[in-house]
Amino acid sequence: MTAQEAVAPERRQRRWHQVHDRLYEAACELFLEKGYAATSVDEIAERADVARKTAFNHFPRKRDFINEWGSRRRRQVLAALSPVLMADPRLEVVLRHYFAELADINLQQRSLTICMSKGWRESGGPFDTDPHELVDVLRGFIGDAVARGEIPAAVNASHMGTVLYSSYFGLLYDWCEGPEDVPPFDLNEAFTQLLDVFLAGINSL
Numbered sequence: 001m002t003a004q005e006a007v008a009p010e011r012r013q014r015r016w017h018q019v020h021d022r023l024y025e026a027a028c029e030l031f032l033e034k035g036y037a038a039t040s041v042d043e044i045a046e047r048a049d050v051a052r053k054t055a056f057n058h059f060p061r062k063r064d065f066i067n068e069w070g071s072r073r074r075r076q077v078l079a080a081l082s083p084v085l086m087a088d089p090r091l092e093v094v095l096r097h098y099f100a101e102l103a104d105i106n107l108q109q110r111s112l113t114i115c116m117s118k119g120w121r122e123s124g125g126p127f128d129t130d131p132h133e134l135v136d137v138l139r140g141f142i143g144d145a146v147a148r149g150e151i152p153a154a155v156n157a158s159h160m161g162t163v164l165y166s167s168y169f170g171l172l173y174d175w176c177e178g179p180e181d182v183p184p185f186d187l188n189e190a191f192t193q194l195l196d197v198f199l200a201g202i203n204s205l
Contacts, residue, residue, distance in 0.1 A: 020058050022048040024072075027065040032111060036066075036119025063123040069116050074137060077101040091145035092199055098141070099168075099195060103188035106172065110183065114176045121173075135165040142202075152205045160202060167194050 026047035030039040041062055045055035059065055077098060084097045106113045139161030145151045171190050178184045 019048070019050055019054065023050065023055055023058050024065060024068050027059075028069070028112060031065075031115045031119065036062075036115060037122055063120070066116050066120050066123065069112070070134070073102075073105055074134065076105060078137070089144070089148075091141060091150055092195075094141050095164075095195055095199070096192070098137075099191040100188060102168070103191050106175070106187055107183070111180050113172070114180060117173060117176050134168070135161050138164045151202055154205045155202050160198075164194075164198060167198075 023044060027039070027044045030043055030047060034043075039062075041055050041059070042052055044065075045052045048055070059068070080101050081094065081097055085094060088094075139157050142151070142155065142160050142164075143157035146153060146155055146157055168191075171187070171194065175183055175185065175187045175190070
């Protein structure tokens with residue numbers, strides 16, 4: 001294999017990611033300008049300057065742009081959380097930092113959060129077969145704590161992950177109501193109260 005042949009796959013992958021990012025950014029711009037429901041994939045492809053077929057190759061369904069949004073947010077939050085996990089993996093520490101990061105990113109991107117949350121509800125909502133995978137992250141945190149003996153073995157990590165997941169989106173949807181520039185309540189404070197109740201509950205089992 002020549003050096004040029006070895007580099008070719010890397011170039012193709014780089015181009016693929018560039019097109020993928022361009023489509024995602026175009027979708028976010030249009031969703032903010034027109035709303036999720038009023039935006040078509042054709043418009044996204046045109047804004048990104050790619051063929052319609054290319055857009056569908058990257059995002060087969062319009063709702064896949066919302067899934068990408070969720071995936072990027074999870075990666076951002078987990079990256080910020082990595083030093084905390086390494087220094088102190090206790091469930092309470094991890095959950096409080098994780099939800100604080102979630103509150104921060106939602107506040108920074110309130111307009112986009114409102115837009116994507118509404119779009120997700122319009123396209124099926126959080127309780128379908130294609131969630132943002134947040135529930136798996138939460139179940140993992142809780143399951144690890146059970147395995148370490150940190151919380152009672154009676155705690156069902158799957159069920160408790162679902163409780164946190166459902167509560168998170170319930171609060172987030174309430175927070176998305178009202179004017180874009182005036183949140184109806186402090187999201188970080190609401191998440192703190194949620195975790196106070198949740199952690200007290202599982203530790204009482």
